[in-house]
């Protein structure tokens with residue numbers, strides 16, 4: 021939760037920077053089995069999520085079932101899955117190169133790089149995604165590296181630069197996404213919304229963002245443009261805040277939908293990249309929410 025008054029904010033800011041991981045290794049927890057977490061493993065993951073809104077696990081079963089991913093996620097209160105266009109019937113997507121079909125038209129299902137974004141930035145307000153689990157079954161022969169940044173760190177750096185940037189990015193028409201029209205008509209209506217907003221129940225910061233040049237309509241004013249440029253520089257900076265890693269088979273990222281990108285990759289006959297992705301309308305919580 022972001023404190024409202026200035027002195028509490030300064031305290032929160034200092035603690036956030038102090039606790040933020042200095043390396044990816046600090047985020048990794050060895051869990052053995054995805055479906056049988058110990059209390060200590062669960063706490064270690066939660067602790068990293070408190071520090072950085074994300075955690076990485078290493079489990080012994082790279083070929084975990086999609087059901088195992090759902091069970092793992094439920095430990096952290098993640099149960100309301102987004103059954104979106106390209107997901108399987110159980111709501112878990114298989115991210116791999118798709119040569120044809122509905123998936124073939126979308127960059128995540130290609131070997132191309134993905135620019136910085138939060139998942140579901142194009143979703144309507146009622147379907148905004150709060151958390152994502154990404155599980156690596158098989159890494160690529162080359163490439164496919166991820167970079168991540170906690171939205172709270174992005175907020176903090178933007179506010180350091182200018183509180184006006186925050187105000188601009190909170191505007192309800194800051195970032196508009198035109199409708200997605202397929203051959204048979206509209207797949208998704210146009211969506212308008214802010215970059216930053218706050219969960220009404222918890223006060224937690226939320227973020228939707230895409231660095232894509234196409235299919236995004238930004239509010240056309242000088243402060244919004246300056247804020248976008250600042251954020252873009254922040255995401256490209258080598259100042260230790262952006263963390264980079266390649267998930268190995270059996271590793272996964274659980275996050276409160278943090279900012280991320282992906283480099284292009286190449287498959288080879290024995291190394292065909294496959295990741296499971298489950299996206300949730302819930303955010304990570306500390307309750308006992310087992311399925």
Ligand SMILES: [Fe+2]
Nearest residue numbers: 137138139280
């Ligand atoms: Fe993504």
